[in-house]
Amino acid sequence: MRRVFLKLCGLAGLGLAMPFRFSNLLRAESKDNGYEGPFYVVLNASGGWDTTYLMDPKGIDGINRLFEAGDIQTRGNHKFAPTEKHKSGGMSNEEFYANFGDELLVLNGLDYSVNNHSPGARYMATGKLNSLAYPTFAALVAACQGPTCPLSFLTFGNYSATGNLVAMSRVPYLPSLKKLANADAIEGNERSPYHDRFALDRIERALLTEHEATAADPRLPRVERAENMLYAAQVNSKALECIAPHIPSSIPKERLAQQVEITLASFKAGVCVSANLTIGQFDSHANNDRDQMLLIPEFLAGIAYLMRRAEELKIRDQLVVILQSEMGRTPTYNNNNNNNGNGKDHWSVGSIMFLGKGIKGDRVIGATDEKQFQVAVDPQTLACEKEKGIRVRPEHIHTALREFAGIADHEYSKKFPLGVPDKDKLKGLWG
Amino acid sequence: MQATECVVCHKTLDTVAGMFQDYWRFDANFATYGKRKGGWFSDMFGAGFEGEDLPAEQRWRALQWLGVRTAKDPRFAVAMVEHVYYLLTGRKVLLPPKEIDDPLYAAKRRAYQTQRQRTEAIAARFAAEGFNLKSVFKDWVASDFYRADGLRTATENPTRRAELDDIGLMRMLAPEQVERKLNAIFGERWGRLGHGDGQLAALYGGIDSKEVTERAADPSGAMGAIQRILSNDIACRQTLKDFARPAAERRLFSNIEPDIIPGSSPKADAKIRAAIARLHELVLGRYDAVDSAEVNRSFELFAKIVTDAQAQKGLDKRENYHCRAHVPDAPEDPHYTIRAWRGVLTYLMRRQDFLYE
Structure with missing residues (x-):
């Protein structure tokens, strides 16, 4: 099928007809298996997670009502909050660290700089606070490494701007994926094609002829770009047929698990580079401990599901996973009549976690102090350095991510500079 | 609030925020938006608008007071004009280019300035005519920014292309718009891109106005x-159904019959070309001559x-089952012409x- 697709692309003369971001189609698709990795997954705890109930536990001064400092658990170099007794489903921190602590990199004391949802989500996703134009890391890496993959950048919500570098694909349900995979067949059933094969071939050739004819006409740049993108989208969509064998017969019920299945089937088929997964409702103003004890275990279970299914599909060694939220929660419980004193509000200091290919685990970088304020970090040694260190912000993380993914010098990355001076780059973040 | 870099924004934001200090709900379910227990913040600028304090006697109608001043501000008219541009084109107005080292900086700057001049001119008329938003729609639609649909000569000059980059209306139809267009052409919607089937x-x-609030601009x-599914499915539903009607009642193929075979005679070919020209008009909105390259x-x-x-063996003489299943008295297709029209x-x-x- 892949060869058929490549042949079609060749027939289509995409190298000539496509806009510049499609011009390297044949090179990018030169392998018979499509894009083979690394695959980037960004998991968002949307609404603002309470890091003190996960990777940055405190247990002092009333910051956590569910445990004391002496209850804090450790695993290798990690410290984490005990949640086994408090969860009602999903995965506890104890299980999560037992399974993934050895490969987990944690950065505590991340300065989100803002405590509003929209700018926070944008800042965390792009590394740029004061621009709406910047692409998310997931979109950027997809544009750089797989611009012609039909589902190059998958997103299931949260901030997903593309910087107009790559198309954003939303495929929220598994059955939808099957229909897409067999678009020329009735209800996705490949044994019931709409057209006889010879008729469909004629239609495709007529579209190609039409495309070439219009390309010769003088056109406005915007019209030309739109025509090229439309034609590329329809041609590239045929590569989705590769997904069909990887679509599971049963659909998981959990929110993240459904997103994971769509993502992994697309990765496995070689049609996707990155995915932005998300679950919401972390915004626990009303009842922090109850909400966080429902959502953090759900989030961790989703990560575990991702890793297990990737293992089964034999692509786990190609996964790069980023776990983040747009903000943290306050060190104190809110205290007003409306919230009954059980909620926590927005806090502009938090954490981020990574695991996967090329990331050295069992490490914790940065910290917050006893009042949950950020402790500065020496970017050269990554040690906490209160006096001379820097405040690690999303742009530092994104600069490191771009270097990690090998796209820091790509023209698209240069188009969206992050402005971190060399002396402030986090040296050796990935180990 | 004394640091210069803070004041620059807060002197505007705080004062407007203060106008909302009495805007809250009694309902406990909306407790997040309840009245602030300790009173309004005393460490920020007080309620007002751009240097004018809110008079105490106006506090009970603070938002109306703000509304009057907002509408009088020249930026209000410009903002509305920019918003209409977005509604019409699906894209935001140009921002001034920032990268002065960009070799196309001058061209981008010209593009921005030209568009900005038009924006301000429309805004001035909008204000002069009593803020009737219809005039803004009319002015944009009548402008070259909206109407330009081609170039007289091709240009590969990057500078000229940068100047023209934002000209013209080229907007992919949103799912709801596709449904409405289908309804206009075929007399019925597809139904799979509407609110009933949120998946597609x-x-x-x-x-969905919750997690996804921006429409995709590019496919x-x-x-x-989905475009392949749509075209396959609509053609399947509509072609045979239309041929099953008496010619006078058909929407698509009123001037052609399935027994008219291409190449059988010049008259037959002429009829087919006329039918194609009519389809182009109906489906594409194009008025192509019967001997045009498009019709060819x-x-x-x-x-x-x-x-x-004709070269295939064993082809069914009827449309495929799925396409004929809901068509009473479906005509047969012995010459494969109905299926070719579907193609x-x-x-x-x-x-x-x-x-x-």
Whole structure:
């Protein structure tokens, strides 16, 4: 099928007809298996997670009502909050660290700089606070490494701007994926094609002829770009047929698990580079401990599901996973009549976690102090350095991510500079 | 609030925020927006608007007071004009280029300035005419920014291309718009891109007004697949059904019959070309001459499908089951012409003229 697709692309003369971001189609698709990795997954705890109930536990001064400092658990170099007794489903921190602590990199004391949802989500996703134009890391890496993959950048919500570098694909349900995979067949059933094969071939050739004819006409740049993108989208969509064998017969019920299945089937088929997964409702103003004890275990279970299914599909060694939220929660419980004193509000200091290919685990970088304020970090040694260190912000993380993914010098990355001076780059973040 | 870098924004934001200090709900379920227990913040600028304090006697109607001043501010008219541009084109107005080292900086600057001049001119008229928003729509629609649809000569000059980059209306139809267009052409919606089937609508770049609030501007591979499904399915539903009606009642094929075979006579070919020209008008909104290159391509597609079919053995003499299942008294298709017309319709519906505005 892949060869058929490549042949079609060749027939289509995409190298000539496509806009510049499609011009390297044949090179990018030169392998018979499509894009083979690394695959980037960004998991968002949307609404603002309470890091003190996960990777940055405190247990002092009333910051956590569910445990004391002496209850804090450790695993290798990690410290984490005990949640086994408090969860009602999903995965506890104890299980999560037992399974993934050895490969987990944690950065505590991340300065989100803002405590509003929209700018926070944008800042965390792009590394740029004061621009709406910047692409998310997931979109950027997809544009750089797989611009012609039909589902190059998958997103299931949260901030997903593309910087107009790559198309954003939303495929929220598994059955939808099957229909897409067999678009020329009735209800996705490949044994019931709409057209006889010879008729469909004629239609495709007529579209190609039409495309070439219009390309010769003088056109406005915007019209030309739109025509090229439309034609590329329809041609590239045929590569989705590769997904069909990887679509599971049963659909998981959990929110993240459904997103994971769509993502992994697309990765496995070689049609996707990155995915932005998300679950919401972390915004626990009303009842922090109850909400966080429902959502953090759900989030961790989703990560575990991702890793297990990737293992089964034999692509786990190609996964790069980023776990983040747009903000943290306050060190104190809110205290007003409306919230009954059980909620926590927005806090502009938090954490981020990574695991996967090329990331050295069992490490914790940065910290917050006893009042949950950020402790500065020496970017050269990554040690906490209160006096001379820097405040690690999303742009530092994104600069490191771009270097990690090998796209820091790509023209698209240069188009969206992050402005971190060399002396402030986090040296050796990935180990 | 004394640091200069803070004051620059807060002197505007705080004062407007203060206007909302009494805007809260009694309902406990909306407790987040309840009245602030300790009173309004005393460490920020007080309520007002751009240097004018809110008079104490006006506090009970603070938002109305703010509304009057907002509308009087010249930026209000400009903001509305910019918003209408977004509604019409699906994209925001240009921002001034920042990268002075960009070799195309001068061209981008010219593009921005030209558009900005038009924006301000429309805004001035908008204000002068008593803020009637209809005038803004009219002015934009009458402008070259909206109406330009081609170039007289091709240009590969990057500078000129940068100047023209934002000119013209080229907007992919949103899922709801596609449904409305289908209804206008065929007399019925597809029903799979509307609110009833959020799956495909979301896939096709639609919004749910919750997590997804921005429509996709460019098609992805997934959307390309939906366009294939759409064109296949609509052509399947409509072609045979239309031929099953008396000629006078048909929407699509009122001037052609299934027994008219391409190449059988000049008269037959002329009829087929006329039918294609009519389809172009209906589906693409194009008024192509029967001997135009556009009609030639559609004619060739139709003729070749029929010819290919003649070379096939064992083809059913009827439309496929799915396409004829809901058509009472469906005519047979012994010459494969109905299916060839379905192929033409599929081809047309995958074109930019159909899928874009």
